[in-house]
Amino acid sequence: xxxxxxxxxxxxxxxxxxxxxxxxxxxxxxxxxxxxxxxxxxxxxxxxxxxxxxxxxxxxxxxxxxxxxxxxxxxxxxxxxxxxxxxxxxxxxxxxxxxxxxxxxxxxxxxxxxxxxxxxxxxxxxxxxxxxxxxxxxxxxxxxxxxxxxxxxx
Amino acid sequence: xxxxxxxxxxxxxxxxxxxxxxxxxxxxxxxxxxxxxxxxxxxxxxxxxxxxxxxxxxxxxxxxxxxxxxxxxxxxxxxxxxxxxxxxxxxxxxxxxxxxxxxxxxxxxxxxx
Numbered sequence: 001x002x003x004x005x006x007x008x009x010x011x012x013x014x015x016x017x018x019x020x021x022x023x024x025x026x027x028x029x030x031x032x033x034x035x036x037x038x039x040x041x042x043x044x045x046x047x048x049x050x051x052x053x054x055x056x057x058x059x060x061x062x063x064x065x066x067x068x069x070x071x072x073x074x075x076x077x078x079x080x081x082x083x084x085x086x087x088x089x090x091x092x093x094x095x096x097x098x099x100x101x102x103x104x105x106x107x108x109x110x111x112x113x114x115x116x117x118x119x120x121x122x123x124x125x126x127x128x129x130x131x132x133x134x135x136x137x138x139x140x141x142x143x144x145x146x147x148x149x150x151x152x153x154x
Numbered sequence: 155x156x157x158x159x160x161x162x163x164x165x166x167x168x169x170x171x172x173x174x175x176x177x178x179x180x181x182x183x184x185x186x187x188x189x190x191x192x193x194x195x196x197x198x199x200x201x202x203x204x205x206x207x208x209x210x211x212x213x214x215x216x217x218x219x220x221x222x223x224x225x226x227x228x229x230x231x232x233x234x235x236x237x238x239x240x241x242x243x244x245x246x247x248x249x250x251x252x253x254x255x256x257x258x259x260x261x262x263x264x265x266x267x
Contacts, residue, residue, distance in 0.1 A: 014176075014177050014178040015178055017176070017177065017178070018174060018176065018178065021176075021208070035237070035238065036237055036238060036241055039207075039208065039238035039241070040238075040241065040245075042208070043208075043210055043242065046176065046177075046210050047210060047211060050177045050210065050211075050212060053177075054177075099246065099247055103247070103250040103251045106221070106222055106225060106226075107222070109218050109221070109222060109251060110215070110218065111215040111216075111218050111219045111222070112211065112212070112215045113211075114211040114214065114215070114246055115211045117246070118211060118242075118245060118246065121245060122245070
């Protein structure tokens, strides 16, 4: 497997999330991930992109989101950058994200807010920082780790 | 969001025709399913997602929203999830919330016949 980088830039529209997501899935598939893991990595990137559109850019279609895919033999890293509103208290929300419902308690079933939990349980390393008016989320998956063995966010 | 509605053996079957149940389609899915279940109260609904190969938390949330809208008046079961979609249900423990069948036929045999 050769090391490499692929960069994408999308406008902050939901239809572009599909394009970016399917691109990520194809890259993961072509670089040796099994189909289920490729889907899960696509899912994590899509969840981040959805959050960028909804929260960072507040549904404005005029924002730009950069997605950098860093490929190595050992791992795959996604660096996702937006220039919108910063995600307040990310570390705390991320660390505390959990499933908190009973299956037979209909009223208590979550309809949203599952994105961070999903990312936390798929990715092995996750970090978020804001600097120079850019917000950057970094997600890393170690090859061969079927289930998340995540270290604490850096 | 393209949905196909059928009635089979006393069950209402809704098939999702789109391959992706994601943020782009979730709002429309929720609206259409909401209107459908409101019109057809006291029924068992079978949601056939066998053609869906990608679901995100928005899509899953829209399905949960539909289940909540039906409430105690009826039931919503899932049929035909592929491996990827099933992994999402398991990851979020929604496989403990919904009855999941491998096919519409299996669901009908179990619920409606």
